Amino acid sequence: MQDNPGMIWNFTKMHGAGNDFIMLDGVRQPIHMTPERARALADRHFGIGADQILLVEEPLHPEADFRYRIFNADGGEVEHCGNGARCFVRFVHEQGLSHRNPLRAEICTGLIVLTETDDGEVTVDMGQTRFEPADLNFDADGLATQACADDTLYRLDVPGHEGPLLWSLVAISNPHAVLQVEDVEHYPVDVVGPAIATHPRFGQGVNVGFMQVQGPGHIRLRVHERGAGETLACGTGACAAAVAGMRRGLLANPVRVDTHGGTLHIDWEDGRLRMRGPAATVFNGQVDIDALTATFRESTRI
Incomplete structure (x- = not known):
């Protein structure tokens, strides 16, 4: 050049x-x-x-x-x-x-x-993972919660959409809310994603993950990213979904994450979170x- x-x-x-x-x-x-x-x-x-x-x-x-x-x-x-x-x-x-x-x-x-x-x-050591509402600048005051193994799920519904919607909160430098769904391909990501990403309870917005569990070490995932919309893949979103699934007792380490753009591999052991992909x-x-x-x-x- x-x-x-x-x-x-x-x-x-x-x-x-x-x-x-x-x-x-x-x-x-x-x-x-x-x-x-x-x-x-x-x-x-x-x-x-x-x-x-x-x-x-x-x-x-x-x-x-x-x-x-x-x-x-x-x-x-x-x-x-x-x-x-x-x-x-x-x-x-x-x-x-x-x-x-x-x-x-x-x-x-x-x-x-x-x-x-x-x-x-490339393998990325993703750093610290946190789970408290304050870590995501999330206002949880007055919200219903549900214990799920090691996780706490927060009920946050979308007006006009059938609920309840129970979310895992995961901060991996940036904030993520993760929802488990039965069929990720047909779930209304285009409706629920933007509504949660800009929800006023998230002070800085949030990335929104939709996770379908395929087996103890395998999920399918779609992510609506704040400021970008739905993307073909989201690395921190894949990490957040895998960690949320493990904390809920649904997944075992390591986890394969299939996205529309390709496959990522997440390993979370002894507090160390690693992601591998192309x-x-x-x-x-x-x-x-x-x-x-x-x-x-x-x-x-x-």
Whole structure:
């Protein structure tokens, strides 16, 4: 690629199990991300198209190799992304930014460890898992609850939808609510997902997982991600569903998670949560960010 003349950004399009990303190297080129620029890049009609944008930068933490930031398609910055974490490792190695393996990455909630394996997949040490309502900025005051093995389920219904809906709460840097369903393919994810993701009891919104148990080590999963809608796969969502199923006594470690975009493998043992799955490069390109943003602004002006 030619040298970056200023507002021409080099980018790489990647995906992890169909969850797609625009990867930006903020180490070797100046990148100033704004919500509007993120929305323009992610737009599938007027931009490049992606579920999320990942910006790789020099670390602030002395023990990290890199820092990366994650922006949803709606322009909002979020805490963590498991599929994006795997793409981050592949991106850093392919771009020659580092050949270290494993890598220590700084995200806004701390450090995570990522390892590219000989079979071409990436294993991510996902960090701490928490379950209290306060960990998700969730207002549980006055809600009915139900004990289920080691888990506590919270009743949170959607108006007009047949209930009751009993949710597991899991925080893996970012917040997740997980619902067990009998048939995930025919469940109204497009109705229940947005209603729960933006429910006022979640102070910062929530990612919404719909889990169908296939066996003690196997689930099928769909996830509505806050700020992005339903995605083909969600790494932290897969972790949250697997952990919720194990806490409910429905699943045994490890867990295979089948999504519309591919398969992820979750291991949760002795308090350590690991996720393994694919990461693939689609293409490299360049974008005039000012021209793209101006076009996007005009296209969305009504």
